[in-house]
Amino acid sequence: MKSFHKVRPELREWILATARAGHGVPEVLRLLKEAGYDAAQSRRAVSEVLDIPLTSLNAVAPRPSGRRPKHPEAPQVLVDDQPIRVTISVEAPALRVLDGLLSTEECEALIDAARPRLNRAMTVDNQGKQQVDAARTSRGMFFSLGETPLIATLEARLAKLLDMPVEFGEGLQVLHYLPGQEYEAHHDWFDPSQPGYSTITAKGGQRVASVVMYLNTPEEGGGTGFPAVGLTVTAQRGSAVYFAYETGEQASLHAGLPVTRGEKWIATKWLRERPFRP
Known part of the structure; x- marks a missing residue:
């Protein structure tokens, strides 16, 4: 799994170019994942490069694929x-x-x-x-x-x-x-x-x-x-x-x-x- 602590210039340019080409944030994150980058760090990089609040990127992260509870119903x-x-x-x-x-x-x-x-x-x-x-x-x-x-x-x-x-x-x-x-x-x-x-x-x-x-x-x-x-x-x-x-x-x-x-x-x-x- 690839990782990064600071956004490298080439990665910065790639994120900008991909976004300018009309790809939305979920697509940019998906492409980074396919390239082998850690999902959490990818969101941080996209947040920095595209000046998007990190909380917003967390909200578009894929939902957990595991089991979900059943909510009790009234009464x-x-x-x-x-x-x-x-x-x-x-x-x-x-x-x-x-x-x-x-x-x-x-x-x-x-x-x-x-x-x-x-x-x-x-x-x-x-x-x-x-x-x-x-x-x-x-x-x-x-x-x-x-x-x-x-x-x-x-x-x-x-x-x-x-x-x-x-x-x-x-x-x-x-x-x-x-x-x-x-x-x-x-x-x-x-x-x-x-x-x-x-x-x-x-x-x-x-x-x-x-x-x-x-x-x-x-x-x-x-x-x-x-x-x-x-x-x-x-x-x-x-x-x-x-x-x-x-x-x-x-x-x-x-x-x-x-x-x-x-x-x-x-x-x-x-x-x-x-x-x-x-």
């Missing part, structure tokens, strides 16, 4: 005879608020299992490694797939609800927020323009959906905000917010809003386009 979905109510439904992004996804007992058991293993919550860096990020101030931990009977039960429930095999999910993460702690606005998909994109996605492809499950009800604050939609999902024990996304889209921007009183416990499941290999 409710039955999973093993358990009714899960869809109380809010948004189409762009595909977003559903799910009531009754977990029982009170399951929420409490997850908290009890996670509490002794909490550490400063991390984010994923450009090489796919965990890093401390000032934007994320909570504490958290990960369960491996099927680690306990409870984890296996919840993973199977989500797999049936979203028509996505268990192995397409990352390990369940539990997070604990105290007053003032938050996770600033971010996207869950991996940015193809970043140098470590191929490393991160080698483990199972791009992320395609997220499920944020609320394990308790904070006394005040702690919801999940979607600024592009103008929606704040209230944290209520046993409920969850599911949302899906495409690479480069902006509508799924979201934030774990600050807890202003009490504490917040959540469990997050990220889904990939292909089976995930830790």
Whole structure:
């Protein structure tokens, strides 16, 4: 696979000449791919040469070829005879608020299992490694797939609800927020323009959906905000917010809003386009 850090003069001239000949951006990117260039770096080169915002080029990138989840539909979905109510439904992004996804007992058991293993919550860096990020101030931990009977039960429930095999999910993460702690606005998909994109996605492809499950009800604050939609999902024990996304889209921007009183416990499941290999 060819790559470049600075746009060479001959490549710059080729991009300009191809664009002037009437070829659109998708065609230019396709030709670069056929010539052996890395897709993410090709978008960066085209962005620089044609003076096009990189976010716009990410939006025209090919959609993932892997599996996609099935969005739960209102008013409710039955999973093993358990009714899960869809109380809010948004189409762009595909977003559903799910009531009754977990029982009170399951929420409490997850908290009890996670509490002794909490550490400063991390984010994923450009090489796919965990890093401390000032934007994320909570504490958290990960369960491996099927680690306990409870984890296996919840993973199977989500797999049936979203028509996505268990192995397409990352390990369940539990997070604990105290007053003032938050996770600033971010996207869950991996940015193809970043140098470590191929490393991160080698483990199972791009992320395609997220499920944020609320394990308790904070006394005040702690919801999940979607600024592009103008929606704040209230944290209520046993409920969850599911949302899906495409690479480069902006509508799924979201934030774990600050807890202003009490504490917040959540469990997050990220889904990939292909089976995930830790």
